[in-house]
Amino acid sequence: MPTEIDAWFSGRGWRVRRHQKEMLAASDAGRHALLVADTGAGKTLAGFLPTLAAFTPSRLAGAEPPEGLHTLYVSPLKALAHDVQRNLVTPVEEMGLPIRIETRSGDTPTDRKKRQRTKPPHVLLTTPESLSLLLSYPDSFALFAGLKRVVIDEIHAFATGKRGDLLALALSRLQAIAPDMERAALSATLADPEGFREWLAPFGDVDTVDLVEGEPGAPAEVEILLPQEERVPWGGHAATWAIPQLYEEIKRNRTTLIFTNTRFLAEYVFQNLWTVNEDTLPIGVHHGSLSKEARRKVEGAMARGELRALVATASLDLGIDWGDIDCVVQMGAPKGSSRLLQRIGRANHRLDCPSRAILVPGNRFEFLEATAAKDAVDEGQRDGEDFRPGGLDVLAQHVMACACAAPFDEAALLAEVRSSLAYAWLDAADWDRVLTFVATGGYALKAYDKFRRIVKDADGTWRLTHPEHAARHRLNAGIIVDSEMLEVRFKNGRSLGKVEERFAASLRPGDTFQFAGINLEVERIKDMELTVRASSKAAMIPSYGGQRLPLTTHLADRVRQMLVDRASWARFPDDVREWLEVQDWRSSMPGPGTLLVESFPHAKKHYTVYYTFIGWNANQSLGMLITKRMEDRGLSPLGFNANDYCLAVWSLRPVADPAPLLSPDILQDEFVEWVQNSHLLRRAFREVAVIGGLVERQHPGKRKTGKQVTFSTDLIYDVLRKYEPDHVLLQAAWADARTRMTDIGRLGDLLDRAAGELVHVELDRVSPLAVPVMTLIGREAIPQGSVDDELVLEAETLASAAMRVEGLEPLDQ
Known part of the structure; x- marks a missing residue:
């Protein structure tokens, strides 16, 4: 360990933890590493320690600091990259290390992106999509030739999906450009570390990847919120019954982070909290459809400790380091123990201090699911998605990106692609079909010039048919295909964010809707923009057609076991216990x-x-x-x-x-x-x-x-x-x-x-x-949350029949 780093830790009253030393040792030995450690264990710093060490005077020994791009940090969220930049700058400045750190994402200004390719920082923080675009430029070979290290944060968040396919292909290309490049990956919530070691390993050689396990942290303190005077609801998902109790919790804490599973619920819960906010506490909302400016403003306010509460979606549940959060609230069902643990870890964010969380079920099944998730967290059980073969559509995008960078040899690129676990299965026939598609669009479309993007020369190399295809590729490349969105702007041009085209199509001038915590009135709809003004009129909340968070098999099995474990019912509220007892009887x-x-x-x-x-x-x-x-x-x-x-x-x-x-x-x-x-x-x-x-x-x-x-x-x-x-x-x-x-x-x-x-x-x-x-x-087309009162009334009518036992008085439900 360099003396400068040891002194910096000591000066802060910290000690270098075992897993941080092991990550540095793995790098010094030229090995790849997967770190699995609890939230607050200093994972990010552990991933960057080899980079910091390389720039310390004791290791430079009088030599000039290395020039060019040294370390690439890849995260699933733009917000996480910006948070890491804030926290990484501190040790760099306090140790006086000559390291330049920058971020690159879809929000980065064009002039800065261009400069980064010719005069890169030492550390670049980015996303899989932005990395893939970087690799599509001819100067990518020079840019990455001296790359020493790639750090992949929150690897569980994308490795098993299409973003993981894109990253796996990018890693294979980077390894080909910089053969000695080291790979490191970080996570707090892996159910299958061996599977992720295999995913991380180049050429499938899992023996080159060290598994580093972090020191255990303090157990999380998780409780389930129950109605004080009413019953656990039969139906509904918004859990609006809990708003008064939740507001009291916010008043008791310095900062409360409230997670929802959808953007609609984030806006809906925020509006309900604002309605009861008699003390005008500073409360914010954060989700992926808000403008960059709105998100940055909220993130900055949280970092400075200016908010008492923030309602957010998954846009903030990965690795954000805000130490002043006292409590995390999960509104609705958690859907998985790993996802819940990740969100819980946002509270306190210290290894020796227990994170406190409150689960708020929207209905009785969600109460059972919340209980199952709490039990899993208490027992240290994790869950997650299985790995799957890489997508051919992602492979086609990557092949086009490679062609944009330079002509490529077919056999060499195939070997490069197969070096990743996601595409190790790829046979010659499928590879040929992908190349044919990229080259001509396929048999049925090859007569159209617009689909002729690459061509094979006599020497066997593939190249672009025209340079304009590179510009079109970079303009359209990406993995996340959301519903089409319309920009929401005030007349002065200030952007608030985006709503789905499907929702915007239902609006007319004069209609009102709630967005970014503001009641807005539509003034004009033109092209891909909604012009609005602030309004005091009652307003609806935009609905979104995004994917539902899936219930994990692990959690589903726990709920089923709970249903037949009759002895465990005694710990449930009376109304839930009686619900199960009558079901069992009837x-x-x-x-x-x-x-x-x-x-x-x-x-x-x-x-x-x-x-x-x-x-x-x-x-x-x-x-x-x-x-x-x-x-x-x-x-x-x-x-x-x-x-x-x-x-x-x-x-x-x-x-x-x-x-x-x-x-x-x-x-x-x-x-x-x-x-x-x-x-x-x-x-x-x-x-x-x-x-x-x-x-x-x-x-x-x-x-x-x-x-x-x-x-x-x-x-x-x-x-x-x-x-x-x-x-x-x-x-x-x-x-x-x-x-x-x-x-x-x-x-x-x-x-x-x-x-x-x-x-x-x-x-x-x-x-x-x-x-x-x-x-x-009959509620399928109605946004969840807006019909909760009706659901409660209908549920009570159904429940009176369901819970009635002949010969006895109706149960006091």
């Missing part, structure tokens, strides 16, 4: 090894409820498949609804035997037909077409609207389905539709188990366990 419990299916009449219809615990996406898919099979059998299905825990289907005729509806062959027959003819495959194709570069969202000075992009992709989709059904992007879209959009893996596991685990119970009325999903019927 029907059955859907525990491990049991697929409970209930049938009952209600409101002159026949209902069947399947307790699957496989998440919303998989339950939605199952609903589509079951209703199709019911139609074929003359059962006249009328509709279905789902949550993470169960699926409710209603029909004119009863389901006497649900087993034939759940046979595994449904995935070979109805599933294929449904996906191919549904909007899901078209939606998946739209995303892969944008990622793969087939359809461009932006042209110089102009951006296509969402309708224009959809029209373009639908047109091409129909052509390919007819003339080239094995097109590489149709294959990629099919893979997306099967996994991400329908969660086919969990659905397949359920159907495989169904024959041996199915328990069918026929009832004369709705069961207690079915009440939460029954209250959602």
Whole structure:
């Protein structure tokens, strides 16, 4: 350890922790390293210690400091990169090290981006997308030739998805440019460290990656908030019942960080808190749709300790270091123990000080999920997503980026691509199909000049057909394909952020909506902008069509175990315990090894409820498949609804035997037909077409609207389905539709188990366990949170029937 670093730690009253020393030792030995350590353990500093050490006078020994880019830091969030810059500058300045540190993201000014390529800082903090764009420039070879180190923060947040595919390909390219480059990755919440070691290792050589485990920290203190005078709600997700209690908690603390699972709920919870804010406490809101200026303002206020509370989405749940946060609140279900632990870690952010968190369930199933998550955190159990083969659309984007940088040799690039775990599976046939697509658009599109982007020369190298393709690639490259957004601006030009085009299409001049904590009135809608002014009128909140956070299998299994562990019910509130007891008395419990299916009449219809615990996406898919099979059998299905825990289907005729509806062959027959003819495959194709570069969202000075992009992709989709059904992007879209959009893996596991685990119970009325999903019927198109009062009333009506026991007085529910 350099004496300068030892002295700096001592001067602050700190000690260099074991895992920090091990990360430096791994680097000194020329090895890659994966650090798994609790929040507050100094992970980021551990990742940067080798960089700091390289610039200390004792190691320079009189030599000049190294020039050029030395260390690349990659994070999943722009906010995290800016936070790291703030915290890294302190030790650099206090030790007097000659290190220049800068960030690079979509928010970085164009002139600074250009300068960074010719005169780079020593440390560059960036995201996978910005790194990929850097690699598309001809000067990238000179820029990265002297790169010594890449630090990947919060590796769990993207390694298993398409952003991870893009980063894996970028790492392979960097390793080819700088063969001695060291890789380091950091995380607090890995359920499978060995899997991530394999992902991190170049050429699949996991023996080159050291696993460094951090010193254990103080256990987190987690509690579940319950209504003081009312009951735990039957339905709803916004948990607005907790607002008065939450406000009292905010008044007791210096700073409270409140997490929600969606942007809608962030705005909704903020508005409810502001309504009860009689003391005019400084409370902020933060999510990804707000403008850069609005986000930076809030982040700065938090860093300076000026806010008493901040309501945020996942835009702030990774690694942000704000030491004055007393308490973290999770509004609604946590959906996973690792995600919850990550958010809890934002409180106190010190290894020796327990992080305090409050979980606020929106309904009774969410209470069970919150309890399961709390138990998992208490026991140190983690969960996470499985690794999957890399996407061909991402590979096509990377191939184009490489062509933009310089002509490439086909065999050399294939070897480079295969050196990453995500694409080690890639065979020659798929590789050739990707190259053909990038070169011509594919067989059905090769007659169109616009799709001819690269060509193979006589010497076997591939090059761009025209330099303009490089500019178009850099303008459109990226992995995150959100719904099309419209800018929200005041008349003076100040931007507040963006709302989805789908929401904006419902607005007219004079309409009002709440955004960025302000009531706004629409003055004009033109092109891709909403011009607004502040208003005192009542206003609605924009809804967003983003992906739902999935319930992890680990947490689902814990909830099922809890349902049959009757001894554990004694720790639950009386109303929750009685809910489960009456369910157990009147029907059955859907525990491990049991697929409970209930049938009952209600409101002159026949209902069947399947307790699957496989998440919303998989339950939605199952609903589509079951209703199709019911139609074929003359059962006249009328509709279905789902949550993470169960699926409710209603029909004119009863389901006497649900087993034939759940046979595994449904995935070979109805599933294929449904996906191919549904909007899901078209939606998946739209995303892969944008990622793969087939359809461009932006042209110089102009951006296509969402309708224009959809029209373009639908047109091409129909052509390919007819003339080239094995097109590489149709294959990629099919893979997306099967996994991400329908969660086919969990659905397949359920159907495989169904024959041996199915328990069918026929009832004369709705069961207690079915009440939460029954209250959602007819609410699909209404934003969650806005109908909570109606849900409560409807739930009470259903519950009175479900909880009634003949011969006894109704339970005091």
